[in-house]
Amino acid sequence: MEFILYEVKDTIATITINRPKALNALNSQVLDELDKTLDAVDLNTVRCLILTGAGEKSFVAGADIGEMSTLTKAEGEAFGKKGNDVFRKLETFPIPVIAAVNGFALGGGCEISMSCDIRICSDNAVFGQPEAGLGITPGFGGTQRLARTVGVGMAKQMIYTARNIKADEAYRIGLVNAVYPQEELLPAAEKLASTIAKNAPIAVRNCKKAINDGLQTDMDKAIVIEEKLFGDCFETEDQKAGMANFLEKDKEKKLKVVPFKNC
Numbered sequence: 001m002e003f004i005l006y007e008v009k010d011t012i013a014t015i016t017i018n019r020p021k022a023l024n025a026l027n028s029q030v031l032d033e034l035d036k037t038l039d040a041v042d043l044n045t046v047r048c049l050i051l052t053g054a055g056e057k058s059f060v061a062g063a064d065i066g067e068m069s070t071l072t073k074a075e076g077e078a079f080g081k082k083g084n085d086v087f088r089k090l091e092t093f094p095i096p097v098i099a100a101v102n103g104f105a106l107g108g109g110c111e112i113s114m115s116c117d118i119r120i121c122s123d124n125a126v127f128g129q130p131e132a133g134l135g136i137t138p139g140f141g142g143t144q145r146l147a148r149t150v151g152v153g154m155a156k157q158m159i160y161t162a163r164n165i166k167a168d169e170a171y172r173i174g175l176v177n178a179v180y181p182q183e184e185l186l187p188a189a190e191k192l193a194s195t196i197a198k199n200a201p202i203a204v205r206n207c208k209k210a211i212n213d214g215l216q217t218d219m220d221k222a223i224v225i226e227e228k229l230f231g232d233c234f235e236t237e238d239q240k241a242g243m244a245n246f247l248e249k250d251k252e253k254k255l256k257v258v259p260f261k262n263c
């Protein structure tokens with residue numbers, strides 16, 4: 001891999017988009033490598049994923065404008081599909097994904113962070129959807145995910161004005177859950193990931209699926225999705241061990257990692 005770093009510590013994996021000379025902009029190769037890296041995550045052992053960018057200046061400064069500038073209509077569509085497929089893979093990834101946004105998150109950078117379950121950022125982070133100023137619409141899900149994350153009015157304002165916002169404003173509008181000094185960002189992401197990883201893995205995966213799938217439908221259908229995923233937890237080793245631990249007052253006992261295929 002030229003542009004992706006992958007590191008696993010215990011049950012936490014970190015993917016770093018590593019193209020700092022171009023502020024980690026997403027070209028086709030980065031998207032391909034990210035796709036392959038996600039496919040290679042060992043879901044039998046990894047319980048939470050962190051996505052970040054290399055360097056202290058940028059998370060992802062968007063899709064690669066140089067590469068995009070020469071695309072034909074057909075190539076533009078293919079590029080858009082490649083991005084959307086990877087972003088959707090992240091969004092529906094079986095385990096939680098935390099975006100540790102360490103600087104610019106513009107265009108495709110803001111969009112990829114919104115494909116993650118949770119966003120936290122450094123105090124130098126800058127978010128925005130500058131596409132309208134470049135003569136295009138957000139193309140990696142920005143019109144859809146921003147409105148769902150910060151509300152329709154704020155999303156429309158950000159997208160129509162193409163105005164960037166700083167970390168404190170991103171926090172105020174609910175785009176990120178927390179802001180940290182740059183050097184504290186990754187440790188905070190790892191701490192958050194390990195808190196998640198301590199919980200029952202099947203339950204956590206089912207929670208993610210219930211929230212994501214339920215948001216796509218009306219409440220009557222959503223509650224049925226929840227019922228099904230709640231039911232699925234029973235008779236798993238997670239549920240048996242989790243409840244037994246409580247009943248035995250052994251809360252420190254580590255829950256067994258159950259292979260994904262058994263979920």
Ligand code: DAK
Pocket residue numbers: 021022023025061062063064065066076077079080081083104106107108109130131134136137138139140
């Ligand atoms: N693409 C390619 N290279 C980029 C880049 C980008 N998005 N952003 C930065 N770079 C490169 C710069 O060209 C420069 O390269 P060298 O000149 O050194 O070779 C290097 O990174 C450092 O950048 P700067 O010199 O500009 O650094 P500054 O600190 O002065 O400025 C900046 C930082 C982030 C404010 C500035 O670089 C900037 O405005 N970058 C562009 C940000 C942007 O507009 N991003 C949104 C891109 S649009 C679609 C699917 C998806 C999309 C569209 C369509 N379809 C469905 C087809 C997505 C679109 C986008 O993401």
